[in-house]
Amino acid sequence: MQYHVNGTLRDRDEATVSVDDRGFRYGDAAFETCRAYGGEVFAWDRHVKRLHRTCETLGMADAVPDDLAVRVAETLDANDFEDAYVRVSVSRGVQPGKLTPEEDVDPTVVVYVKPLPRGGVDGERVWDDPAVVQSVQTRRIPDSAVPSDAKTHNYLNGILARLELRRASNEEYRPDEALLRDTNGYVAEGATSNLFFVDDGVLKTPETGSILPGITREVVIELAESEDFPVRTGRYTPDDIRNADEAFLTNSTWELRPIATLDGIEIGGGPLTTLLQRLYDERVERRCYANSR
Amino acid sequence: MQYHVNGTLRDRDEATVSVDDRGFRYGDAAFETCRAYGGEVFAWDRHVKRLHRTCETLGMADAVPDDLAVRVAETLDANDFEDAYVRVSVSRGVQPGKLTPEEDVDPTVVVYVKPLPRGGVDGERVWDDPAVVQSVQTRRIPDSAVPSDAKTHNYLNGILARLELRRASNEEYRPDEALLRDTNGYVAEGATSNLFFVDDGVLKTPETGSILPGITREVVIELAESEDFPVRTGRYTPDDIRNADEAFLTNSTWELRPIATLDGIEIGGGPLTTLLQRLYDERVERRCYANSR
Numbered sequence: 001m002q003y004h005v006n007g008t009l010r011d012r013d014e015a016t017v018s019v020d021d022r023g024f025r026y027g028d029a030a031f032e033t034c035r036a037y038g039g040e041v042f043a044w045d046r047h048v049k050r051l052h053r054t055c056e057t058l059g060m061a062d063a064v065p066d067d068l069a070v071r072v073a074e075t076l077d078a079n080d081f082e083d084a085y086v087r088v089s090v091s092r093g094v095q096p097g098k099l100t101p102e103e104d105v106d107p108t109v110v111v112y113v114k115p116l117p118r119g120g121v122d123g124e125r126v127w128d129d130p131a132v133v134q135s136v137q138t139r140r141i142p143d144s145a146v147p148s149d150a151k152t153h154n155y156l157n158g159i160l161a162r163l164e165l166r167r168a169s170n171e172e173y174r175p176d177e178a179l180l181r182d183t184n185g186y187v188a189e190g191a192t193s194n195l196f197f198v199d200d201g202v203l204k205t206p207e208t209g210s211i212l213p214g215i216t217r218e219v220v221i222e223l224a225e226s227e228d229f230p231v232r233t234g235r236y237t238p239d240d241i242r243n244a245d246e247a248f249l250t251n252s253t254w255e256l257r258p259i260a261t262l263d264g265i266e267i268g269g270g271p272l273t274t275l276l277q278r279l280y281d282e283r284v285e286r287r288c289y290a291n292s293r
Numbered sequence: 294m295q296y297h298v299n300g301t302l303r304d305r306d307e308a309t310v311s312v313d314d315r316g317f318r319y320g321d322a323a324f325e326t327c328r329a330y331g332g333e334v335f336a337w338d339r340h341v342k343r344l345h346r347t348c349e350t351l352g353m354a355d356a357v358p359d360d361l362a363v364r365v366a367e368t369l370d371a372n373d374f375e376d377a378y379v380r381v382s383v384s385r386g387v388q389p390g391k392l393t394p395e396e397d398v399d400p401t402v403v404v405y406v407k408p409l410p411r412g413g414v415d416g417e418r419v420w421d422d423p424a425v426v427q428s429v430q431t432r433r434i435p436d437s438a439v440p441s442d443a444k445t446h447n448y449l450n451g452i453l454a455r456l457e458l459r460r461a462s463n464e465e466y467r468p469d470e471a472l473l474r475d476t477n478g479y480v481a482e483g484a485t486s487n488l489f490f491v492d493d494g495v496l497k498t499p500e501t502g503s504i505l506p507g508i509t510r511e512v513v514i515e516l517a518e519s520e521d522f523p524v525r526t527g528r529y530t531p532d533d534i535r536n537a538d539e540a541f542l543t544n545s546t547w548e549l550r551p552i553a554t555l556d557g558i559e560i561g562g563g564p565l566t567t568l569l570q571r572l573y574d575e576r577v578e579r580r581c582y583a584n585s586r
Contacts, residue, residue: 139438142435
């Protein structure tokens, strides 16, 4: 497997960064996780826009290289991948050993790929089963401490949430996503996913402010609105979700994944979830496979 | 300059980690910053204890290698450093590309050093002047999101605070430390330092719970108590600090650094700050230079 590191394709084993890279020392980096379908990255423009925004939040507005799309395409080509997971990381690079960043940035840019067979209309999902979701004690980092719309290498908040699942697991119960609440106790998001639920025909999802506004979340909201389904964003409690008619998680690799249970209480997908999955698959088909077929 | 990476001394230019190292991908790592004086690391046992605690919080209790002190000594020797900055990082290493950590950990262990002439009784301080401190909007990440006593590579909270200083700076005003409040508005700590102030003969410092309990902070409290000065920990507002008789910051490299101004209001050191600096210097002398002289 080959990655792209600072403009050069490298065998994965030789893809390294300096231990002085601020991405390693401080998690001082931005990233995006995308999916390529048929060699085309879905919603690429949106991902690049968010990557730019994160870099701007981190005070390195110009760190995203102009030829990023070319690097991604080269990496997919070099590995002969059509359907793939794609991660792009932009760190502040090596700077003198002080916490305060220098204005002059020589970023470290890494493109990671791995094969990921597509779901889609006729394909198979990444996940085997609907998600088993468990609320955790770890609270979502508030927007006032780290802007919630920045997607950064500081991912311990989500890792600590997932570690709680390890402790909660036993032979009969193996949750695979942790649901974090914000510091006020409202539902925020999963460790790597956004949450939706259906309540009396209305599609609901936590409002921005204490969540990462996911690209898949954005697309799902648009798809629902395009079919004239009412969509509401707001503040919800775990009980709101537990009492929902349907519920699902979204992220770029899972796409839409129904929630089997939350805290052991059955919810499951349903007609709206299935319809939105279908609409999402069709959009992927239309946007990504149009050229390759 | 040579670093120690996974048991081997490496030229700094060749000291690298995989881009798949979780330390790079997620800041999923613990660290300590220490100082060596006369070849001896000050308060080493306390630093190792905290490193173990951080690793335990991160669900990798056994990640700290038993021979860590030997690796540090080898690195100091290889560089012929007596008085030095020492940083030790322990990351969760390379694991399959999922956020949820595997229980089996093959950690990445890095020892960084650089020369750092000592302050001390007859020496010079690291810093040239007392600190110019500025309160920032960025709030300290609450304990409920990431345990505050864990010292990890997720350092964006402090970096974002320091970036605010960049925006606040002009030719006349160049703050060099950012003061973060907790989400309730109480004073927490600097981006890389703890804060003390003197109020009517009492030494005060924010209580644990939304601060990193610094090793230097711990030593300073012990030194004050050993001289029968009253010490109080509690919740304080920025106004409490601005009205203080003396104020100073602590960390392992700065040791004790008086605060010249907070938000432009003069505070400065004073007799108790100077006495505690002297007591700290004497302890360093006694603990670290005893063998070498």
